[in-house]
Amino acid sequence: MLVKAIITILVLLNPLGFLVADSIEPLTEDSVASIEKWSQSLASALWTTNPNFLPIRNWEIEDPQIEAKAAIIFNLDKNKILYQKEADRILSIASLTKIMTALIVLENLDLERVITVSEKALSAHGTIGGLRIGEKLTVNDLLHALLMESSNDAAAALAEEVELKTGQLFVNLMNQKVDQLGLVSTRFSDPSGYKSTNISTVSEIIELVKYSFDQPVIWQIMKTPEINISNHDWVNTDELLNRLPNIIGGKTGYTLEAQGCLVIVFKQSEAEKLITVVLGAQERFLETEKLINWVERAYQW
Numbered sequence: 001m002l003v004k005a006i007i008t009i010l011v012l013l014n015p016l017g018f019l020v021a022d023s024i025e026p027l028t029e030d031s032v033a034s035i036e037k038w039s040q041s042l043a044s045a046l047w048t049t050n051p052n053f054l055p056i057r058n059w060e061i062e063d064p065q066i067e068a069k070a071a072i073i074f075n076l077d078k079n080k081i082l083y084q085k086e087a088d089r090i091l092s093i094a095s096l097t098k099i100m101t102a103l104i105v106l107e108n109l110d111l112e113r114v115i116t117v118s119e120k121a122l123s124a125h126g127t128i129g130g131l132r133i134g135e136k137l138t139v140n141d142l143l144h145a146l147l148m149e150s151s152n153d154a155a156a157a158l159a160e161e162v163e164l165k166t167g168q169l170f171v172n173l174m175n176q177k178v179d180q181l182g183l184v185s186t187r188f189s190d191p192s193g194y195k196s197t198n199i200s201t202v203s204e205i206i207e208l209v210k211y212s213f214d215q216p217v218i219w220q221i222m223k224t225p226e227i228n229i230s231n232h233d234w235v236n237t238d239e240l241l242n243r244l245p246n247i248i249g250g251k252t253g254y255t256l257e258a259q260g261c262l263v264i265v266f267k268q269s270e271a272e273k274l275i276t277v278v279l280g281a282q283e284r285f286l287e288t289e290k291l292i293n294w295v296e297r298a299y300q301w
Contacts, residue, residue, distance in 0.1 A: 055082070055272070055299035064294040068287050069259075069280025072202040073295050076210065076265070076273040082295055087203040090185050091279045094253030094261045095150045096205060097193030099212055102143055104173050104191075105158045106215045108166055111140040121157035125194045129153050130232055140217075141229050147221045148236045150252060152192035159191040181207055196257035202277040209263060209275050219265070222249030239285050240264060244292065248273065252284070260284030266292060269301055 055075070063083065070086040081087070117135045129151030131137075139161070145154035159170035166173065174188040186200040186208070200208070212218050225242060226235045237252040246267040253261035260281040268274050274295065281287045 055268075055301050057082075058298055058300060061294070061298040063298075064290055066278070066287055066290065067282060068278040068284070070202045071278045071281075071287065071291060072206060072276070073291055074206045074275045074277075076275055077271060081203075082274070082299065083291065084202070088185065088201050089279075090199050090201055092196045092255065092258035093193060093198055093200045093205065093279060094255045094258035095193040096200070096251055096253040096261050096263055097188060097191070097198045098146050098150060098155060098253075099208060099218070099251055099263070100174050100177065100188060101155050101158065101170075101191040102147060102218050103212060103215060104170065104177060105139060105143065105162060106217065108162045108173075109139045109158075111138065111143075111217070113139045113161070115139065115142060115157055115161045117153070117157050118160060121160055122153050124152040124156040124192060126152040126192075129234070131157065135230075137230060143217070144221055144224070144227055144229055144234055145232070147218065147251065148224060148227065149234045150237050152194060155190075155192040181211060183207060193253055193258075194255065196255065202279055205263060205277045205279075206275055209265065209277075219249045222251060223247065238262075238264075240288060243285075244289065254284075260287075262288050264288050264292070268296065272301065 066085055068085070069091055070089045071084070072081060072087050073083040074081055114136050115138070117131045117133060117137065119133050122131060122133055128149050129145040131145065131151070131153045139158065142154045142158050145151040146158065162170050162173065170191055171188055174191070178186050178188070183200070183204045186204045187197065189195040189197040222236070222238070223241065224236060226233065228234075238250045240250060241247050244266070248265040248267060250262060250264040258280065260283065261279050262277070262281070262284040264276045266274055266276075276288050276291050278284055278287045278291070
């Protein structure tokens, strides 16, 4: 593979030489070895003298065996896909939906705004977060329950407050943002991700994650392992926070329809931030850990 790449480069650099040559001698085993040695030296020189060439794929490392329905690794700093499987397949995304929920909340409510948790909000599917009817919490408090514990009740309470302020349905605001971002395969049906009709692709989730960096508070919360707020002990559902170094943050998701979903952002080096997304996984944490370990070996950094 590397030899083919080098020959292609030579043709591009000197096409006339290849066109006017009387004949092209077939490559012998010795000549292939010589080209490989030279190409490795060239690659080494390129990444030593010009970091813009990095990362460079090491084709001696095979692609990972991923059982998730879809997966992707994206280099945020180089705006480049490093690995993909079924990147445009439309799938249910479960609580990854809550990344968009947090974005809509932050674009419409102040962090210190106080919300009274309603009975309606607590009728949402699931009781994660331990919220109580009539309890008063700030937007910032509820965002912690939303993004750390993946509380559906917190999603409902925040959505209610946005609707009260804007006079618009929260789901409509979510899908308006989808259209603004140019995401053609993404649609939302509720703020929690409970319904199977909350859908996207791993490639479009990358775009959503990129946009979410405009709201640093999201990633400050998602990298928090645990916190106590107003007598609530909230623990992050992202198991990789305590398992792997250099994790910047992440969001989990699971429903029976969607299976395991996970977004992780991590530092590969001081200058490189990578995003992994897996959808439809039986073992979302193991699959993501496999991708993180693979990309470190499969590229020259």
